[in-house]
Amino acid sequence: MSATQELKSNESRELKSNDSRELKSNDSRKVLPGRASAAWKQSWFWAWATTIFVFPLIWVGGLVTTHDAGMAVPDWPGTYGYNLFLYPVTAWLYGPFDLFVEHGHRLLGSLVGLLSIALCVAAWSTETRRWYRWATIGLLLAVISQGLLGGFRVVLDGRTIAMLHGCGGPMVFALATFLALSASSDWASARPVIPSRGMRWISLALLLSTIVQLILGAQLRHALPDTSPSGFMSLVHLHLTMAAVVTLIIVLVAIVGRSGTYREAREILTPANALLLLLIVQLCLGIATWIVNYAMPWADLSQWLAKYAISAKGYWESLIVTGHQATGSLMIATSVWLVCRVWRRQGQLVRNPQSFTISKRLEA
Amino acid sequence: MKPARCTSDSLYGLDSYFPKPFAMAPSVPPVILNTTPQRLLTLVAQMMVILLTCVMVGCGPAKIEYRPNALYAVSLHREQGDADHTESEESSTRAAALAERWFGTADSPVWPSELLAATPGADEVVRMDDVERSAGPVGRGNDKIERGLYRKHCVPCHGVTGDGRGLAASMLSPYPRDFRRGTFKFKSTPTGVKPTRADLVRTLHDGIPGTSMPSFAALELSKEFKNDIESLVEYVRFLSIRGEVERRLIAKHARGESQLNPDDESAIEVVRLVVANWASAATKVLPIPNPPELAPEQFNESAKRGEEWFRSELTACAKCHGPSGAGDGNSQDFDDWTKDWTLLAGIDPKKKSDWKEMKPFGALKPVIDKPRNLAWGAFHGGGNRQDLFRRLVLGIEGTPMPPIARAINGNPGLTDGEIWDLVHYVQSLSSVPSSSLASAKSTLDDTIRSKPEGAVE
Numbered sequence: 001m002s003a004t005q006e007l008k009s010n011e012s013r014e015l016k017s018n019d020s021r022e023l024k025s026n027d028s029r030k031v032l033p034g035r036a037s038a039a040w041k042q043s044w045f046w047a048w049a050t051t052i053f054v055f056p057l058i059w060v061g062g063l064v065t066t067h068d069a070g071m072a073v074p075d076w077p078g079t080y081g082y083n084l085f086l087y088p089v090t091a092w093l094y095g096p097f098d099l100f101v102e103h104g105h106r107l108l109g110s111l112v113g114l115l116s117i118a119l120c121v122a123a124w125s126t127e128t129r130r131w132y133r134w135a136t137i138g139l140l141l142a143v144i145s146q147g148l149l150g151g152f153r154v155v156l157d158g159r160t161i162a163m164l165h166g167c168g169g170p171m172v173f174a175l176a177t178f179l180a181l182s183a184s185s186d187w188a189s190a191r192p193v194i195p196s197r198g199m200r201w202i203s204l205a206l207l208l209s210t211i212v213q214l215i216l217g218a219q220l221r222h223a224l225p226d227t228s229p230s231g232f233m234s235l236v237h238l239h240l241t242m243a244a245v246v247t248l249i250i251v252l253v254a255i256v257g258r259s260g261t262y263r264e265a266r267e268i269l270t271p272a273n274a275l276l277l278l279l280i281v282q283l284c285l286g287i288a289t290w291i292v293n294y295a296m297p298w299a300d301l302s303q304w305l306a307k308y309a310i311s312a313k314g315y316w317e318s319l320i321v322t323g324h325q326a327t328g329s330l331m332i333a334t335s336v337w338l339v340c341r342v343w344r345r346q347g348q349l350v351r352n353p354q355s356f357t358i359s360k361r362l363e364a
Numbered sequence: 365m366k367p368a369r370c371t372s373d374s375l376y377g378l379d380s381y382f383p384k385p386f387a388m389a390p391s392v393p394p395v396i397l398n399t400t401p402q403r404l405l406t407l408v409a410q411m412m413v414i415l416l417t418c419v420m421v422g423c424g425p426a427k428i429e430y431r432p433n434a435l436y437a438v439s440l441h442r443e444q445g446d447a448d449h450t451e452s453e454e455s456s457t458r459a460a461a462l463a464e465r466w467f468g469t470a471d472s473p474v475w476p477s478e479l480l481a482a483t484p485g486a487d488e489v490v491r492m493d494d495v496e497r498s499a500g501p502v503g504r505g506n507d508k509i510e511r512g513l514y515r516k517h518c519v520p521c522h523g524v525t526g527d528g529r530g531l532a533a534s535m536l537s538p539y540p541r542d543f544r545r546g547t548f549k550f551k552s553t554p555t556g557v558k559p560t561r562a563d564l565v566r567t568l569h570d571g572i573p574g575t576s577m578p579s580f581a582a583l584e585l586s587k588e589f590k591n592d593i594e595s596l597v598e599y600v601r602f603l604s605i606r607g608e609v610e611r612r613l614i615a616k617h618a619r620g621e622s623q624l625n626p627d628d629e630s631a632i633e634v635v636r637l638v639v640a641n642w643a644s645a646a647t648k649v650l651p652i653p654n655p656p657e658l659a660p661e662q663f664n665e666s667a668k669r670g671e672e673w674f675r676s677e678l679t680a681c682a683k684c685h686g687p688s689g690a691g692d693g694n695s696q697d698f699d700d701w702t703k704d705w706t707l708l709a710g711i712d713p714k715k716k717s718d719w720k721e722m723k724p725f726g727a728l729k730p731v732i733d734k735p736r737n738l739a740w741g742a743f744h745g746g747g748n749r750q751d752l753f754r755r756l757v758l759g760i761e762g763t764p765m766p767p768i769a770r771a772i773n774g775n776p777g778l779t780d781g782e783i784w785d786l787v788h789y790v791q792s793l794s795s796v797p798s799s800s801l802a803s804a805k806s807t808l809d810d811t812i813r814s815k816p817e818g819a820v821e
Binding site (some may be wrong): 068070071072073074075080081095096097098099157223224225226227228229230231232233236293294295297298299300303305306307308309310311312313314315 | 428429431501502503504505506508510515516517519520521523524529530531532533534535536537570571572573574575576577578579580581582583586588723728734737739740741742
């Protein structure tokens, strides 16, 4: 056995025994493997359930905006005088499409609210990580805030509130994704790769830029009717510039993820590849969104474009525009995934002096 | 050795219960991780607060109102050598106030019936129940009827006032129509006459290919929305009348003809005149003869004759559309919506420094009105033979495309047969086979054209 392997083995043993001592002294239930495993599974289950249902909620919310259905139901929290859950199913399913979408959005929102309560209960009864417990409370508050924003948007008929509501949705999705990821086996079993400040900050920059990009997109989608053309054009240019920035960062992540240290690190490459795929889809959807909304700016380029008449509120047009918004949210969630994987593997080696010592000793 | 501090994560001891598919760095020891999610959460929360604050700051006013026609007022005053914008502001403000008194607000439009008692057909010009349904904010009331159709479908391009200055306007080509001038391109009435309901319905139904004007045909698939196009047309007519009245009132004030008091008879006369113009439009539709039925060979011969007319001095088609019809002529003209303010204000539209002076008042960058590339077969006002005949004899109002001289009532010009030759030549420029061109007809066009004005109702 080489000196390095021996040292590694000793370090491992030392840390393990230290773990056990601290476990026993802190909380006896934490040392029970079955209990710990069950706790993990509960948080994992409810966090993923919440995340999975937030995505269609965002999609349906996007449809509400695409079809201008925000005021399809004039009252809140009820629906046309009924309790939200008691509104006749036939009136909902066979009524106008905008009412169908808006009421469906409310019901789905309620379901997400219930799921986040379940996550809170699961976390506070079984979780040992204090920050995780409080983060579930944070998610619940975020979901409640979104519900209130949605409600005020209806009661006050405020498009500005609608825009805030539209920005808040993806943030809830990002937080739910973070909670789901931090309850996963990958979070627990993560192993350090090689310390790299660059990748950590790139991943954070990506998260930040996707959020900014989504907020700009929401500004475009929810622009007030009396917005000036120059103001709107500036927003469009900002959105395009930000798209270039996001593209650049994702390409950078993909290149760095395939080079040197990370070549074999699938856990970094997987979200990086997913982001690359989403980026391609998103860029196509972005161009298509402009075309179905405002036609090609250069219709003189070809006969097909010159003959193409856009269709207002057509089926495919709605799907494209809503898909562009939903894919934006998915990119934020995937950036959270990347941030979690990168920071979980690299953060401590730089920040934790003990680990730093170990690394130095190994190097020696 | 002092051991590494154990984090709460590691208390689970999960390393031993879950597989480790990612342990791919054998040279690195299994160090217990100590990431700082609290720091991350705090950072994300801080970023959220900053970004949402930025968003809040960027929010505009919530009250939606008709915008006064400042550009026209400034142009008129500049025409009269008055560079002081105070007077132009007074003209536009007074005219807007009077227009609001007679036509209401963007949320609550009204019709000045009391002023129009003596105007024949005035009550039929605009259907106010449709106008009320189209105006105002988008949404449904407790009666479940959808309102705010105009803001839902049209405002992003045409603007709340119908001034063609919606939020996306400056990025579109051509710019969205400004209804306030009362000028519409694709219609069945001669130059200077308003369009019929059917003309506007057709534009909304078909859209305008190659431009940002969409087709609203999808609305007709729904039982609930099938009348939305007609409702929107009523509101477009309303906005056009309101806007034209406002323009004429501004002109009266700028020229010192009226102080724009509500009881000023000359101002009231403006309303009557504009409404009367719209009321009489349906009676002035130009009838289009049926196209001749031709065999493919006859069509080709006709097209050959048409080519000569196309290149002749009399029609001057080739001057703008180019000798091959590819739109590569030497026309560098602007449309009437641009000339409207550049000529009045004495501005050279090609000079950036000149037109930028008018930007604060609502001017968009002047863009040359390009002639159509006829080889594409993409005609904005419809591509069947009757449509093309109509375009030739009526021209496209508001653009450099003039009506062709037609030999009718003893006037010199092209006979109907010669105009059909020209139509066939234009059609032959596109890649569609001549056999199908000879019988090409738009079903929708024929349906709408065959209806009298009232039938669309």
